[in-house]
Amino acid sequence: MPTATYDGTPVPVDDEGFFTDPGRWTEPMAEQIAKELGIDTLTDRHWTVIRFMRIQYVEKGTGPTVRVLGKTSGVSVKELYQLFPKGPAKTAAKIAGIPKPRGCI
Amino acid sequence: MGTHMVILGSGTAGTMTANRLQRTYDERDFRITVVDQDDDHVYQPGLLFVPFGLAQPHHLVRSRPQQLNTVVDYKQARIERVDLNGRTVYLGGGIRVSYDVLVVATGARLLPEETEGLTGPGWGENVFTFYDLPGAVGLRHALERFDGGRVVVDVADLPLKCPVAPLEFAFLADWYFQQRGIRDKVQLAYATPLDAAFTKPVAAKALGGLLADKGIELVTEFTLGEVDGPGGRLASYDEREVPFDLAVVVPLHGGAEYVGRSEGLGDELDFVPVDPHTLQHPEHPEVFAIGDASGLPASKAGSVAHFEGEVLVHNIGRFLAGQPLDASFDGHANCFVETGFHKALLIDFNYDTEPLPGHFPGPLGLPLLKESHANHLGKLAFEWLYWHSLLPGRELPGIGSAMPERGKRRAHA
Numbered sequence: 313m314p315t316a317t318y319d320g321t322p323v324p325v326d327d328e329g330f331f332t333d334p335g336r337w338t339e340p341m342a343e344q345i346a347k348e349l350g351i352d353t354l355t356d357r358h359w360t361v362i363r364f365m366r367i368q369y370v371e372k373g374t375g376p377t378v379r380v381l382g383k384t385s386g387v388s389v390k391e392l393y394q395l396f397p398k399g400p401a402k403t404a405a406k407i408a409g410i411p412k413p414r415g416c417i
Numbered sequence: 418m419g420t421h422m423v424i425l426g427s428g429t430a431g432t433m434t435a436n437r438l439q440r441t442y443d444e445r446d447f448r449i450t451v452v453d454q455d456d457d458h459v460y461q462p463g464l465l466f467v468p469f470g471l472a473q474p475h476h477l478v479r480s481r482p483q484q485l486n487t488v489v490d491y492k493q494a495r496i497e498r499v500d501l502n503g504r505t506v507y508l509g510g511g512i513r514v515s516y517d518v519l520v521v522a523t524g525a526r527l528l529p530e531e532t533e534g535l536t537g538p539g540w541g542e543n544v545f546t547f548y549d550l551p552g553a554v555g556l557r558h559a560l561e562r563f564d565g566g567r568v569v570v571d572v573a574d575l576p577l578k579c580p581v582a583p584l585e586f587a588f589l590a591d592w593y594f595q596q597r598g599i600r601d602k603v604q605l606a607y608a609t610p611l612d613a614a615f616t617k618p619v620a621a622k623a624l625g626g627l628l629a630d631k632g633i634e635l636v637t638e639f640t641l642g643e644v645d646g647p648g649g650r651l652a653s654y655d656e657r658e659v660p661f662d663l664a665v666v667v668p669l670h671g672g673a674e675y676v677g678r679s680e681g682l683g684d685e686l687d688f689v690p691v692d693p694h695t696l697q698h699p700e701h702p703e704v705f706a707i708g709d710a711s712g713l714p715a716s717k718a719g720s721v722a723h724f725e726g727e728v729l730v731h732n733i734g735r736f737l738a739g740q741p742l743d744a745s746f747d748g749h750a751n752c753f754v755e756t757g758f759h760k761a762l763l764i765d766f767n768y769d770t771e772p773l774p775g776h777f778p779g780p781l782g783l784p785l786l787k788e789s790h791a792n793h794l795g796k797l798a799f800e801w802l803y804w805h806s807l808l809p810g811r812e813l814p815g816i817g818s819a820m821p822e823r824g825k826r827r828a829h830a
Contacts, residue, residue, distance in 0.1 A: 379575075380686065
């Protein structure tokens, strides 16, 4: 399994770079992952979404889809795309250190 | 009085479940009530064919109670809400129905008004959906009038009923315009929120290849944010635009409205969360959900409801006997994909196994992931099977709930 090094710590990730063990994630890692994904600064609104992703993952075993995020995170879908332009669900999941959200078929 | 079983919804899943239960359990011990708000059971796979004049709308609709075993009690009423703690369903007109076991089978609801501009100017003129009967009929007239320009088929977002139907629409549009001799005047595009033509890699490659072969442009990762009918453009949330002269949009889906009004029953989108293998509600063991109403990570398709039905009826028996449930539903789905020119391909998959090439249900069966006339005939024959075998709750010989492995090739196509 591949690994990535964030904040000086190697962590296991999948082929697309998503954490496979969310327990290894720390907040300082988020800034570095975000920069790799083209987001220079994480604002409070970014953090609202990131923390929400992690809570949802613990409760449901998967990160939410964009539509569920828009309904439940307190951040509208439009704003989600402004915060995470290259796809909010996937980008925020990667920064939040959780596995890739399972989409429906 | 015996055990009272209440089934909400009498579409594909609810009707099959009621009839299967009636066949399985003695009516002296077991009473079944089915509730739905109208008397129109629509053969939904037929909606795809209406816009192309290949199916007549009135042939697709039959009476709901007439599809049910005569012993089943049918109530036509609006469902107000479910009181899970009181084990009671509240219906319109102040009617209350109490239950010992509840099955939620009210399917998925179209939510076009949730997308900005979708039901605004242009809706029913140059913007349509074929996912309900009035929309499919309107689109038929629009296609008849269409003599050239850009047609865009767009899936707003997931989940959606029959994820292959929009692809089939694009394939049939290619066929339809060729039949009319104007294909060279029509540009076809397919826009999807997915990163490929389909979710799973082998099928995505096969179906994406068909789009390319037929000259249909594929626009990926396009999540619909706004529809501008008069301006003829679809806009995604990441601010890309797809122009159109005629837009065929599959709107957002959600569960039934009453699910949202019933505390503790549904999720954010009003689908009912249940165990993916037992179909039982996590908080209320006497509540089950089946078909499109459930929040399962499975395809929203009638075939899934059919395969779930076998497991559900068995599990309800075990629940009533106080036995542990068999966690045996594997996410099995099976779809004919109509590709035009009297051909179709077939896909068969489950939670863990993507659609693979080979044959179904065994090595001498129908070809998988490959266009053939036999699959097209299978798709046409399915309508008879639906009314006369699936809805009455009969078994299909050789086709069980569990996905077959025989006849499949694991090596990538």
